[in-house]
Amino acid sequence: MSFNVAVLVSGNGSNLQALIDSPKLAASTVAIVKVISNVPSAFALTRAERANIPSRVIEHRGFDSREAFDRAIVDELQQARVDLVVLAGFMRVITPVLLEAFRYRVVNVHPALLPAFPGMHGVRQALAYGVRVAGCTVHLVDAGVDTGPILAQSVVNVLDEDDEASLAARIHAEEHRLLPQAVCWFAENRVSITEVEGRARARIRRDDHEPRL
Numbered sequence: 001m002s003f004n005v006a007v008l009v010s011g012n013g014s015n016l017q018a019l020i021d022s023p024k025l026a027a028s029t030v031a032i033v034k035v036i037s038n039v040p041s042a043f044a045l046t047r048a049e050r051a052n053i054p055s056r057v058i059e060h061r062g063f064d065s066r067e068a069f070d071r072a073i074v075d076e077l078q079q080a081r082v083d084l085v086v087l088a089g090f091m092r093v094i095t096p097v098l099l100e101a102f103r104y105r106v107v108n109v110h111p112a113l114l115p116a117f118p119g120m121h122g123v124r125q126a127l128a129y130g131v132r133v134a135g136c137t138v139h140l141v142d143a144g145v146d147t148g149p150i151l152a153q154s155v156v157n158v159l160d161e162d163d164e165a166s167l168a169a170r171i172h173a174e175e176h177r178l179l180p181q182a183v184c185w186f187a188e189n190r191v192s193i194t195e196v197e198g199r200a201r202a203r204i205r206r207d208d209h210e211p212r213l
């Protein structure tokens with residue numbers, strides 16, 4: 001049986017492309033069954049079409065509330081029998097409507113080493129702060145902004161000559177490596193959530209044949 005993944009996007013979709021192209025995913029039970037965009041012009045939709053993945057545009061502007069928008073998304077996801085929802089550059093804050101329908105089954109990729117630099121401009125803020133290492137985080141989504149249990153992180157050195165574009169490019173390359181790996185963990189049922197001191201924490205059951213990330 002396939003492990004059905006939906007990818008929610010708003011823009012370029014390079015992370016969607018990384019999932020489409022991942023040999024690891026191709027060799028797994030993962031099937032990307034649906035791409036949903038809230039932006040009709042998102043290039044991610046073209047990527048989905050080229051890969052023959054069914055896509056749907058659901059514009060948030062057409063709804064009275066964030067909850068009503070999320071309800072429409074949940075309906076679409078349930079129809080497609082989705083097991084895991086991946087937010088890959090999806091520029092909307094999601095509500096409990098989606099989170100409760102897919103409890104601990106919504107994953108986000110963020111271009112900073114959380115909990116540092118959450119929000120829209122993680123790369124810019126990291127550079128402005130003068131950090132020597134930056135990176136990316138794949139995490140489960142909870143009700144906050146970029147606050148959910150961390151699944152995986154990857155570190156990138158910040159170079160003296162970096163600007164936002166050059167640093168973002170190296171961080172994106174790491175995102176493209178990390179995100180397919182994290183999706184595989186779900187498909188292999190290796191992710192567990194435990195409460196530690198009142199906070200949900202993700203643990204990944206290790207596969208002894210796998211090198212540490």
Ligand code: GRF
Pocket residue numbers: 011012013014015016088089090109110111172175
């Ligand atoms: C990525 O940097 C991701 O971390 C952030 O949005 C960006 C999406 O890029 N959440 P893309 O659309 O996948 O190219």
